[in-house]
Amino acid sequence: xxxxxxxxxxxxxxxxxxxxxxxxxxxxxxxxxxxxxxxxxxxxxxxxxxxxxxxxxxxxxxxxxxxxxxxxxxxxxxxxxxxxxxxxxxxxxxxxxxxxxxxxxxxxxxxxxxxxxxxxxxxxxxxxxxxxxxxxxxxxxxxxxxxxxxxxxxxxxxxxxxxxxxxxxxxxxxxxxxxxxxxxxxxxxxxxxxxxxxxxxxxxxxxxxxxxxxxxxxxxxxxxxxxxxxxxxxxxxxxxxxxxxxxxxxxxxxxxxxxxxxxxxxxxxxxxxxxxxxxxxxxxxxxxxxxxxxxxxxxxxxxxxxxxxxxxxxxxxxxxxxxxxxxxxxxxxxxxxxxxxxxxxxxxxxxxxxxxxxxxxxxxxxxxxxxxxxxxxxxxxxxxxxxxxxxxxxxxxxxxxxxxxx
Amino acid sequence: xxxxxxxxxxxxxxxxxxxxxxxxxxxxxxxxxxxxxxxxxxxxxxxxxxxxxxxxxxxxxxxxxxxxxxxxxxxxxxxxxxxxxxxxxxxxxxxxxxxxxxxxxxxxxxxxxxxxxxxxxxxxxxxxxxxxxxxxxxxxxxxxxxxxxxxxxxxxxxxxxxxxxxxxxxxxxxxxxxxxxxxxxxxxxxxxxxxxxxxxxxxxxxxxxxxxxxxxxxxxxxxxxxxxxxxxxxxxxxxxxxxxxxxxxxxxxxxxxxxxxxxxxxxxxxxxxxxxxxxxxxxxxxxxxxxxxxxxxxxxxxxxxxxxxxxxxxxxxxxxxxxxxxxxxxxxxxxxxxxxxxxxxxxxxxxxxxxxxxxxxxxxxxxxxxxxxxxxxxxxxxxxxxxxxxxxxxxxxxxxxxxxxxx
Numbered sequence: 001x002x003x004x005x006x007x008x009x010x011x012x013x014x015x016x017x018x019x020x021x022x023x024x025x026x027x028x029x030x031x032x033x034x035x036x037x038x039x040x041x042x043x044x045x046x047x048x049x050x051x052x053x054x055x056x057x058x059x060x061x062x063x064x065x066x067x068x069x070x071x072x073x074x075x076x077x078x079x080x081x082x083x084x085x086x087x088x089x090x091x092x093x094x095x096x097x098x099x100x101x102x103x104x105x106x107x108x109x110x111x112x113x114x115x116x117x118x119x120x121x122x123x124x125x126x127x128x129x130x131x132x133x134x135x136x137x138x139x140x141x142x143x144x145x146x147x148x149x150x151x152x153x154x155x156x157x158x159x160x161x162x163x164x165x166x167x168x169x170x171x172x173x174x175x176x177x178x179x180x181x182x183x184x185x186x187x188x189x190x191x192x193x194x195x196x197x198x199x200x201x202x203x204x205x206x207x208x209x210x211x212x213x214x215x216x217x218x219x220x221x222x223x224x225x226x227x228x229x230x231x232x233x234x235x236x237x238x239x240x241x242x243x244x245x246x247x248x249x250x251x252x253x254x255x256x257x258x259x260x261x262x263x264x265x266x267x268x269x270x271x272x273x274x275x276x277x278x279x280x281x282x283x284x285x286x287x288x289x290x291x292x293x294x295x296x297x298x299x300x301x302x303x304x305x306x307x308x309x310x311x312x313x314x315x316x317x318x319x320x321x322x323x324x325x326x327x328x329x330x331x332x333x334x335x336x337x338x339x340x341x342x343x344x345x346x347x348x349x350x351x352x353x354x355x356x357x358x359x360x361x362x363x364x365x366x367x368x369x370x371x372x373x374x375x376x377x378x379x380x381x382x383x384x385x386x387x388x389x390x391x392x393x394x395x396x397x398x399x400x401x402x403x404x405x406x
Numbered sequence: 407x408x409x410x411x412x413x414x415x416x417x418x419x420x421x422x423x424x425x426x427x428x429x430x431x432x433x434x435x436x437x438x439x440x441x442x443x444x445x446x447x448x449x450x451x452x453x454x455x456x457x458x459x460x461x462x463x464x465x466x467x468x469x470x471x472x473x474x475x476x477x478x479x480x481x482x483x484x485x486x487x488x489x490x491x492x493x494x495x496x497x498x499x500x501x502x503x504x505x506x507x508x509x510x511x512x513x514x515x516x517x518x519x520x521x522x523x524x525x526x527x528x529x530x531x532x533x534x535x536x537x538x539x540x541x542x543x544x545x546x547x548x549x550x551x552x553x554x555x556x557x558x559x560x561x562x563x564x565x566x567x568x569x570x571x572x573x574x575x576x577x578x579x580x581x582x583x584x585x586x587x588x589x590x591x592x593x594x595x596x597x598x599x600x601x602x603x604x605x606x607x608x609x610x611x612x613x614x615x616x617x618x619x620x621x622x623x624x625x626x627x628x629x630x631x632x633x634x635x636x637x638x639x640x641x642x643x644x645x646x647x648x649x650x651x652x653x654x655x656x657x658x659x660x661x662x663x664x665x666x667x668x669x670x671x672x673x674x675x676x677x678x679x680x681x682x683x684x685x686x687x688x689x690x691x692x693x694x695x696x697x698x699x700x701x702x703x704x705x706x707x708x709x710x711x712x713x714x715x716x717x718x719x720x721x722x723x724x725x726x727x728x729x730x731x732x733x734x735x736x737x738x739x740x741x742x743x744x745x746x747x748x749x750x751x752x753x754x755x756x757x758x759x760x761x762x763x764x765x766x767x768x769x770x771x772x773x774x775x776x777x778x779x780x781x782x783x784x785x786x787x788x789x790x791x792x793x794x795x796x797x798x799x800x801x802x803x804x805x806x807x808x809x810x811x812x813x
Contacts, residue, residue, distance in 0.1 A: 022786065024801035026478020058608040072610065072707060085795055086756040087708050115705050118602050118658060119668045122705040356759060356795030 030267040033081040033141045033350055037264050039305030044262060051259025054252055059219055061117040064247030066220035067240030068113035068123050068230050074256070077137035077218065081263060082347065082354025084137030086365045090218065092330055093129035101331055104128055108233050111217045116232070120240045123232050131337070133330035135200055136365040139347050139354070142265030143198070145311040146344075147207050148298035150186035151195050157293055157316040167383050168290040170318030173202035173341065175333035178209050180225045186299050196333055197317045200363045202341035203332040211256045215248065224250040261303060265311055266347035270405045279402030282395055286387035291316055291342040291380075314345035314406065323378020326362070338379060349404040370400050443641050444649060444679065445542060445580065445591055447549035448505055448521055451493055452779055452812045465492040468552040470783075470808020477800055486808075487513055489552065491520070501527035506538075509571070519624075520571045531581035535595070538624065540573045542593040542637035543653040544694045545679035547572055552810030556722050556741035556773040558785050559806070562765055563716030563747050567696050568675065569615035574598045574633065575624050587643040592636070598623050599633025600657040600673055605702055605710045611749045611763060612700050612710045614673075617657075631656040631670070639679075646682025646691075651675075657700070671701040693719035708761065709794060711750030718745035722773075733776035741785075743769040750794065762796035765789055780811035 029035060036048050056075045059065040070090045071077050077088045091112040095102040103110040107126040116122035125132070151172075160171035174193035177183075187194050187205070196202035204210040208225070215221040220230045222245040229247075231239050270276050283289065292314040301307045319339040329337035340363065351359045361367040367376060377385040388396065442450050453462035469487045474480065488511060495505040506522035523537035540548050546564035550571055564570045576597025583590045601623070603616035617623065632655060639649035654674040660666060681692035695717030702712040726738035748764040767789030774782045785806040790799040 020475075020480075022805060023475035023480060023803050024477055024788075027798075058610045060606050060608055062606075072709070076610065076707070076709060079793060079795060080797060085754075087754045087795075089756065115707050116703075118606060118703060118706075353797055354795075356757075356762070356797060358759075360757075 030269045031350070031353075033139065033263075033266060033347060033354065035264045036262050037144060037305050040262060040303075044303065044305075047255070047258050048262045051255040051257075051262075054255045055259050059221060061241075062243070064221055064229075064241065064243040064245075066113070066115070066117045066230065067120040068108075068116045068232050069220040070111070070113055070115065070218045072219065074214070074219075078140050080354040081141050082139045083351050083360070084365070085355050086136060086360055089134050089136050089365065091125070092133040092135065093125055094131050094330060095128045096131045096329060096331065102128075106233065113217070113220065113230060113232075117240070121232050121235055124234070126233075131329040133328040133337075134364040136360060136363070138200070138343070139266075139351075140260055141263045141347055142311065142313065142344070143207055143263065144261035144301075144303065144306050145265055145296075145298055145309060146197055146313065146317065147261055148186070148301040148303075148306040148309070149197070149296055149317075150299040151188040153296055153299075154195055154197065154317050155188070158318055166287070166290055168287075168320065168380050170291060170316055170320050170342070170380075172196070172317075173319050173333045173335050173339075175203055175205060177205055178212070178225075180212070181205060181209065197341075199332070200340060200343075201332040201335035202317060202319060203335065207260050208253065208257050211253055211260070215253070215256075221248055222246045223248050223253050225253060261306070265313075266350060266406065268312075268405055269349060270401070273401065273405070275398045275401045276405045278395075279398035279400070279405075282391065282399050283402055286391070287384045288388075289314075290384070291318070291320055292345055293342075312346060312406075315342040317341060320381065321379035322376075322381060325376045325378050328363075345403065345406050348406045370403050371396065443582075443589060443591055443639055443647055444545040444549045444681075445593055445637070445639065447551070447554075448507070448540070449495075451551065453493065453495060460498070461494060461496045463492065463494050464812060465490070466551055466553050466810060466812045467491070468558075468808065468810040470558045470806055472558075472804055472806045474787075474802060474804030476802040491551075498524075503527075518571075520573050529581070531583055533580050534577070535580060536577040537575070538573050539576050539578065539595050539597055540571060541595065541597060541633070541635040541653055543572070543635055543651045543675055544568050544570075544677035544696055545649055545681070545692070546570055546694055551812070553779060553781050553812050555720075555810075556739055556771055556781065556783060557720065557743050557769055558783055558808050558810075559769070559787065561694070561718035561743070561745050562767065563696055563718055563745060564694060566613070566615060566749075567698050567714050567716050567747060568677065569618055572618070576632070578635075589641045590638070591640075592638045594634075594636045596632040596634060598627045599631070599655040601628040602658045604657055604673065604700065605706060610709050612698075612702065612712070612714060613749075614698065629656055629659050629661070629670075644685070646680060649677075649679045651677045651679075653677075671703070672699070673701070674699045688724050690722040690724075691720070693717060708754065709750070709763075711752060711761065711763065713751035714747070714749050715751055716745070716747030718743055730774075730776070735777070737775040739773045739775070741769075741771040741773055743767075743771070745769070760796060761794060762792040763794045765791045780809065782809045783807070 058073045077084045092110050104126055108123045113123045158171055160169050162169040173196040174190050175196040177194050194205045196205050198204040198210045212223055212225045215223055216226050222229050224246050227245045229241050229245055293316040294314055295310055295312045298306055298309045319335050319341055321338050322340050327338035359368055361373045367373040374385055374388050451464055453464040455462045467490045471485045473483045490510045492508045497503050503525045507520045509518050509520050519538050521538055521540050523535050523539055526534040542548055547568055547570045574597035576595050578595025580593040600617040601620050604614050605612055607613045607616040635653040637651035639647055641647040656670045657673045658668055658671040660668045660670045675698045677696040679694040683690050698714040700712050702710050720743045722739050722741045724737050724739050730736035745767045750761045750763040752761045769785050769787045771785035788803045790801055792799045
């Protein structure tokens, strides 16, 4: 009996002292896309968590979901803050007739909501639509650094007339700001328009623009910044949703914006690996960095942890002609169908961990390997594709290892 | 608290009587007849009877501590009292019985009548039951008392696919037929059922427990179509019991003011359960597997699956059965549970890859029973939860210690 009691006492002591060791370890910081930028205060960390909860919030019809929608929450498309999956692909549409662009706003445009709350009819594409752009969600990490960049830093890389003769002619997408846009010292207006830096075609000036647009067009949630709810035009105007608008407050929107501003940039992996180093050199050597600019430095920010920070997005945030294969014929702002903002490459090595074990790359997820992505490069980037194709398989593999390290 | 007061007063009264005459209150032990089946669980409980007082009472209580962590993040140590349950039974007349089970969950945050029915025995093969009924789907739903189990947490499949305790208002029949070592039993009920919350909820998946949040379900059916639940089981005195059950109905509101506003959307659950005790070594094995089919609208998001499945298997091995610490016939058990649930069986049409959204768990444990009515449990739980796309699983582990006892 004494042995049993002694065993229980020793066992209990062992369990109490080893609680932590019996728990699953945390994944390495470099292996996940969640986490905050370094240098936040405890209060800012807390605000980040509030926004994180909003980002993961699943909306129901009682809370204003829809009545038509693409998804029920932000995190359902941006799983783990990473790139989206083809199953959550969205479709934008318009009627383009020469230089006349009609986003068919009175027919449910510019975005299709293919899902609906129970008992309501989802949208279908209107017969008038003749251009369609399918897109998967982008990763959302590191956006605070991009938001803290001043316009001049973006303009420094612009060369619309290819004066330097490198074959690359990036230009900013000047867009008409939203009614709630409030210019900051980083913004430089041009004819009443501002440089877009968010979105696949750089069609959004600020994170807030993107958040308000996505809440409404993706989830069917109205906010203080856009109180007009969605409905299916085929059923009749203002049908379906009897929840009072706005369905979320400005505080909710600001929480989401703060969350994205303070989400860390992806941490590089295997940076010192010889192949990764060689791949990085080759990447620059064949001219990829003409658009995929490795680094920028932020301006002063109201969040001090974002002020004067060097970050490594591998993007110039400019529009480029990407050629026929990537032409979706869907214009946004001043961007034409064949023009796309250089997508940041950071976090590329972790893409498959948010896309179900395999990569779905490019704006619509059509490419499953880095090589396929490069193959689709045309227009201004055709010369870089040709240079890549001229590399040996070993050199190509080194470039892939470099991309995986981002 | 207002609801608790009459019950507390009632118990105090009993206590006063007991102090006057210590022989007044007698314990009626649970019937351990091997021919008792899962369907008998509501009666197979210990009760206190008081002289010729026609009402017997009983109940059980559970409390535990837990320390859980997911991928290196822990909320620390916490203590829970998940439920305090009171049973009240009464033999109104010969072959007419009433039995109820009232549960106070999480310190009284939720008070629910889990069972309150009147049984009229016309013949052993034909009994009428009416009231709040525990739908006989699987075995755990009817046989869920904490002291009967060696594990602190209820199985995922029995709480999130079959939303135990799943009880509804309704009527039905049950009966048993015994021959030699065999007993065959059946149950068939019509009750109120599910509502559209199962596919409109913040869980981000088809989630049958969401219907339990609707308090109106004890007042009226959500759509006027009854939920049908049937079960048949067979037990051999020496081998064990196997049960097969089905529960099906319509979950959406398809008609409003006589106008058809949607098609009828069905929900169907099939379950198989078994339990046995291996001869000589007395290893007790019990398990349950359930399939759920839900007609989700085609235009719904992929998160809300139309097929779900899951189950658990418990193995309990007594390793010591003798007087321990002064308690006669105490038992020390080793226990192991493995469980799995897949909330979304299917493939993505866009990529033809598997839809994941599943959990796999293993739970080794030790339990000590100073008597058959009381169990002190220590569990270590480890589970892997994979999101919809099948990304690297979130790993959760936890240590739990607690007790559960009838009183």
